[in-house]
Amino acid sequence: SQKIEQNSEALNIQEGKTATLTCNYTNYSPAYLQWYRQDPGRGPVFLLLIRENEKEKRKERLKVTFDTTLKQSLFHITASQPADSATYLCAPLRNTGFQKLVFGTGTRLLVSP
Amino acid sequence: EPEVTQTPSHQVTQMGQEVILRCVPISNHLYFYWYRQILGQKVEFLVSFYNNEISEKSEIFDDQFSVERPDGSNFTLKIRSTKLEDSAMYFCASSSGTASTGELFFGEGSRLTVL
Numbered sequence: 001s002q003k004i005e006q007n008s009e010a011l012n013i014q015e016g017k018t019a020t021l022t023c024n025y026t027n028y029s030p031a032y033l034q035w036y037r038q039d040p041g042r043g044p045v046f047l048l049l050i051r052e053n054e055k056e057k058r059k060e061r062l063k064v065t066f067d068t069t070l071k072q073s074l075f076h077i078t079a080s081q082p083a084d085s086a087t088y089l090c091a092p093l094r095n096t097g098f099q100k101l102v103f104g105t106g107t108r109l110l111v112s113p
Numbered sequence: 114e115p116e117v118t119q120t121p122s123h124q125v126t127q128m129g130q131e132v133i134l135r136c137v138p139i140s141n142h143l144y145f146y147w148y149r150q151i152l153g154q155k156v157e158f159l160v161s162f163y164n165n166e167i168s169e170k171s172e173i174f175d176d177q178f179s180v181e182r183p184d185g186s187n188f189t190l191k192i193r194s195t196k197l198e199d200s201a202m203y204f205c206a207s208s209s210g211t212a213s214t215g216e217l218f219f220g221e222g223s224r225l226t227v228l
Binding site for chain 2: 032034038041044046094104106
């Protein structure tokens with residue numbers, strides 16, 4: 001069955017460092033992958049979408065890579081700030097028109113001052 | 114900025130009662146979704162809805178659940194006979210395009226507590 005794996009343990013880093021979060025998927029071949037941020041008690045907020053033909057995508061301090069051979073996406077936050085502390089969710093998707101956005105378990109990031 | 118709004122923010126109900134959670138998606142969006150999140154667990158897909166019918170649903174979305182777009186603005190999730198395990202945060206989302214091409218906009222959620 002399809003599986004989306006994200007580190008279940010929280011990632012603790014110091015302010016100013018780069019945070020790297022991993023999303024691994026098995027048993028399917030997504031054409032797209034989305035990343036969301038979720039704060040406690042709030043709904044997820046969209047961050048980035050990357051397509052299978054895009055190896056890398058950037059938005060301000062965020063960078064996402066998508067390696068279809070390794071079946072993995074990496075999510076980087078450079079110059080991290082305490083305000084970046086949140087849970088980050090990945091959602092790989094199949095072809096256009098597919099309506100079932102399924103999230104991974106999410107990785108909690110804690111940035112300490 | 115347009116946003117998805119959900120009501121109620123918190124509902125407490127007795128086991129076996131019917132519950133309706135309401136959502137007002139962003140006005141020009143065409144695709145609508147319900148998700149749930151049990152405390153401390155992942156955000157789980159329940160159902161997607163397009164063109165007045167369900168387009169995808171998960172194994173969780175059994176006969177106890179139904180969705181409806183009763184008018185041009187509301188999108189509702191009904192749970193016919195609530196169980197203790199239905200206690201969760203329920204999120205509504207909408208998008209202008211398909212999930213694979215664009216972002217989903219989520220509401221702030223409705224917390225359901227079943228006693």
